[in-house]
Amino acid sequence: SPPRSELQRALHTRHRAVLPDWLALSYEQPLEITHGEGRYVWDAEGRRYLDFFGGILTTMTAHALPEVTKAVSEQAARILHTSTLYLNRPMVELAERIAALSGIPDARVFFTTSGTEANDAALLLATAYRRSHQVLAMRNSYHGRSFSAVGITGNRSWSPTSLSPLHTLYVHGGVRTRGPYAHLDDAAFTAACVADLEDMLGQTRGDVAALIAEPVQGVGGFTSPPDQLYAAFREVLQRHGILWISDEVQTGWGRTGDHFWGWQAHDAAGPPDILTFAKGIGNGMSVGGVVARAEVMNCLDANSISTFGGSPVTMAAANANLAHLLAHDLQGNARRVGGLLAERLRAASAGLDIVREVRGRGLMIGVELVFPSTGDPSPEAASLVLEAAREGGLLIGKGGGHSTNSVLRIAPPLSLTTAEAEAGAAVLERALHTAQHELSGKATP
Numbered sequence: 178s179p180p181r182s183e184l185q186r187a188l189h190t191r192h193r194a195v196l197p198d199w200l201a202l203s204y205e206q207p208l209e210i211t212h213g214e215g216r217y218v219w220d221a222e223g224r225r226y227l228d229f230f231g232g233i234l235t236t237m238t239a240h241a242l243p244e245v246t247k248a249v250s251e252q253a254a255r256i257l258h259t260s261t262l263y264l265n266r267p268m269v270e271l272a273e274r275i276a277a278l279s280g281i282p283d284a285r286v287f288f289t290t291s292g293t294e295a296n297d298a299a300l301l302l303a304t305a306y307r308r309s310h311q312v313l314a315m316r317n318s319y320h321g322r323s324f325s326a327v328g329i330t331g332n333r334s335w336s337p338t339s340l341s342p343l344h345t346l347y348v349h350g351g352v353r354t355r356g357p358y359a360h361l362d363d364a365a366f367t368a369a370c371v372a373d374l375e376d377m378l379g380q381t382r383g384d385v386a387a388l389i390a391e392p393v394q395g396v397g398g399f400t401s402p403p404d405q406l407y408a409a410f411r412e413v414l415q416r417h418g419i420l421w422i423s424d425e426v427q428t429g430w431g432r433t434g435d436h437f438w439g440w441q442a443h444d445a446a447g448p449p450d451i452l453t454f455a456k457g458i459g460n461g462m463s464v465g466g467v468v469a470r471a472e473v474m475n476c477l478d479a480n481s482i483s484t485f486g487g488s489p490v491t492m493a494a495a496n497a498n499l500a501h502l503l504a505h506d507l508q509g510n511a512r513r514v515g516g517l518l519a520e521r522l523r524a525a526s527a528g529l530d531i532v533r534e535v536r537g538r539g540l541m542i543g544v545e546l547v548f549p550s551t552g553d554p555s556p557e558a559a560s561l562v563l564e565a566a567r568e569g570g571l572l573i574g575k576g577g578g579h580s581t582n583s584v585l586r587i588a589p590p591l592s593l594t595t596a597e598a599e600a601g602a603a604v605l606e607r608a609l610h611t612a613q614h615e616l617s618g619k620a621t622p
C-alpha cells in the first residue's frame with residue numbers, strides 16, 4: 178500500500194474535487210485528525226499534537242471526555258432522536274441549567290444545532306419584538322454563515338455578499354489596535370465609541386431592533402474592548418428601546434477566566450436581553466442555542482418545532498460536559514493556566530519585533546503579528562508560525578480582521594495543565610523565532 182502521506186494527499190484531492198473552494202482548510206498539507214484524548218489529538222499518520230485550538234473552541238473540557246462519551250453512548254443506545262414534538266428530559270434539564278447560569282431573569286432557552294442558527298434565532302426574536310429589521314453590529318465581527326448571519330458580519334473576508342435581509346449599521350468598539358480611536362486610552366476610547374453610536378442613531382430613520390456583539394471578537398483576532406464598554410452602550414440603547422444580544426459562542430462557559438460569560442466584563446449593563454451560545458457546550462456534539470427573557474422569547478406568535486435542535490443525544494453530551502466543567506472549576510483553571518500561558522508568551526515575544534501584542538483573557542489568547550520593517554499586520558508571519566508550531570507538535574489557530582489573518586489564536590480545552598501550557602509555550606517560542614528569522618531582512622510584500 179502507498180505510504181500514509183500519499184493517502185492524505187489523495188484525500189485532500191478528493192476533498193477539493195467535491196467540497197466548496199471556500200471551505201477553508203488549515204495548513205499547506207491539511208490535517209486529518211483521527212482521535213483525541215485530553216488536550217491531545219492524533220493525525221492519520223499517528224503523529225500526536227498538543228491541541229491549543231480545539232477545533233475552534235469546540236472542545237470545551239477535554240477530548241474524548243469519558244463522562245461525555247458515556248452519556249452519548251447510553252442515550253444513543255436507548256433512543257437516538259425524536260424531534261421537539263415530545264417531552265425530552267435531557268433538553269429540559271439542560272435548559273434549566275443554562276437558564277439559571279445565564280443571569281437573564283425569567284429566562285427561556287431555545288436549542289439549535291449551531292452558532293449560526295442561534296444568532297439567526299436571536300435576530301428573528303429581536304426583529305419581531307421590535308418590528309424593525311435595522312440592527313447594529315460591530316466592525317470586524319463574525320456571527321456565522323447563514324444569509325442573516327453574514328449580513329451582520331463586519332469582518333468582510335467572512336461575509337461573501339452585500340445582500341442581506343437586515344439593514345445593518347456597523348459600530349466602532351470591538352477592536353483596539355486599529356482604526357481612528359486606536360491611540361486613545363480606555364476611558365477616551367469608550368467615550369469616542371459611545372459618541373459615535375449616538376451620532377449614528379441620531380442619523381438613523383426609524384427604530385433599530387438590536388445591537389449584536391461578541392464580548393471578545395473571536396474570528397476577528399481575540400480582541401477585547403475596554404471593560405464596561407457595553408454598559409456605556411447600553412445606556413444609549415435603552416434610551417432607544419434597542420435590545421442587546423451577546424454572542425457568547427466563543428466567550429461562554431468560563432473560557433475568559435474571570436467571567437463565566439463574556440458579557441460579565443460589562444456587568445454594569447446588567448445581563449443582555451438575548452444571549453447566544455454554541456461550540457464548546459456540546460464538546461464536539463452539535464449544540465447551540467439562544468436565551469432570552471420570556472417576554473422577548475415568546476413574542477413570536479407562530480408555532481415552531483426543531484427537528485434536530487435539542488436532540489436527546491446532544492443534550493446528554495452537553496449535560497455531562499457542563500457538569501464536569503462546573504465540578505472541576507474549569508473557569509478557575511482557565512484563569513490560572515491562561516494567565517500563566519499569556520505570561521510565558523509575553524516573555525517569549527520579548528525582543529521579537531514580529532510580535533505586536535500578546536492579549537486575551539483566560540484561555541482565549543491572541544498574538545498579533547506584524548511585518549518587522551513596517552509594523553503592518555503580517556499574515557505571512559502567522560502562516561509561518563502556524564506551520565512551524567505544527568512541525569513542533571502543536572495546533573493553534575489564526576484570525577484577524579480585514580483579510581489580514583495576522584493574529585495567532587490560542588484557545589485550548591479548559592482543562593489544560595500547567596505542564597501542557599509550558600510545553601506549548603516552548604513550541605510557540607521556537608516557532609516565533611523561526612518566523613522572525615524568515616521575515617527579518619525581507620522587504621514588505
Ligand code: PMP
Pocket residue numbers: 233290291292293294296319320321322391395396424425426427455456465
Ligand atoms: N458566532 C461566533 C462568535 C463564532 O465564533 C461562530 C463560529 N466561529 C459563530 C457565531 C457561528 O457558529 P457555527 O460555526 O456553529 O455556525
